[in-house]
Amino acid sequence: MTAPARVLVTGLGGFAGRHLGPAFAEILPGATLLPLGCDLTDADAVAVRVREARPDACLHLAAIAAIGVASGDPARAWQVNLHGTLALASALSRHTPDATLVHVSSADAYGRSFAVGMPLDETAPLAPINVYGATKAAADLALGAMAGLRVIRLRPFNHSGPGQSDDFAVSAFARQVARIKAGLQPPVLRAGNLDPERDYLDVRDVARAYALAVDRAQALPNGTILNLASGVARRIGDVLDALIALAGVAIAIEPDPARMRPSDIPHASGNAARALDLLGWSPRIAWPRTLAEVLEDWQRRV
Incomplete structure (x- = not known):
């Protein structure tokens, strides 16, 4: 089969999107990444862009992705994560029916299914417990039932790395540690x-999985449906302790009621055996390296 040459990417300027360049250079060096370049919630503009771009594949990353942000403005989260996704899917099915949509869903959609306490595979029921997970689950299910569209659904678990905003736990910790170290x-x-x-x-491992999925779409x-996971569950407090140790400074930890979420589930991990089988994908980058580079990135940024 001919490798995709023109790949329309929503969210190309976002956290994961900014890491796609090296991944595609390794896996699909002949592909051109085309930004959506319009508001995902403007269905007419999305249709025009799809018709103009004529992509061979579409990688859909754009979303209201932070749990706290989605909970703070549920209407916006539903508009972007569900209705924007459906607008994109509709435009692709009308104007480029041979293109495959590689949709980035989220492991947050599994929600209460994590109560079993073991790594979940793709057969686990979607049972979200927050607005973000619910919007991603709804889009995931809607695409699975949509006729006239080729779609691959990816469900990545938590990922971090250089350039992430402090709306997410690991990056928020690293920012505070970097600020403390800098006085x-x-x-x-x-x-x-x-x-x-x-x-x-x-x-960067997640970006490589996205490139592999587009290549083999x-x-x-x-x-x-493919989970993207390490299979290893790490205690959040241990992640924070590791960042503090990397910084080499004495830091006291105090509870922040504003960050306490009663809906937190105790354990979440995934089984990505299917991604290994179908994509040849498994994580390459050791977690200590990720943490060190997140901290270094924040030390530059502060």
Whole structure:
């Protein structure tokens, strides 16, 4: 099969999108990445862009991705994450029916299914417990039922790396640690619940999975669902302790009620055996390296 030459990417300027260049250079060096370049929630503008771009594949990254941001403005989260996704899918099915949509969903859609306490595979029920997870689950299910569209659905677990905003736990910790080390705030770090365990990936490994999925999109069965996970659950408090140790400074940790989420599930991890089988993908970057580079990035930024 011919490799995709023109790849329309939503969210190309976002956190994961900014890491796509090296991944595509390795896996699909002949591909041109085309930004959407319009408001995802403007269905007419999306249709015009799809018609003009004539992509061979579309990688859909754009979303209201932070749980707190989505919860703070649910209407916007539903508009972008569900209705924007459906506008894109509709435009692709009308104007480029041979193109495959590689949709980036989220492991947050599994929600209460994590209560089993073991790594989930793609057969686990979607049972979201927050607005973000609900919007991603709705889009995931809607695309799975949409006729006239080739779609591959990816469900990445938590990922971090250089360039991430502090709306996410690891990056928020690293920012505070970097500010303390630079003398910009007292040596006290405020944090939410540190007991939950999460399955963390490096964003560059995730970007490589996206490139592999686009490369093999035509060969994969329509409707394929793939988890992207390490299979290892790390306690959030241990992640914070590791960042503090990397910084080499004494820091007191205080609870921050504003960051406490009662809906937090104790343990979340994923089984990505199917991604290994169908894409040849597994994480390459060791977690200690990710943490070190997130901290270095924040030390430059502060």
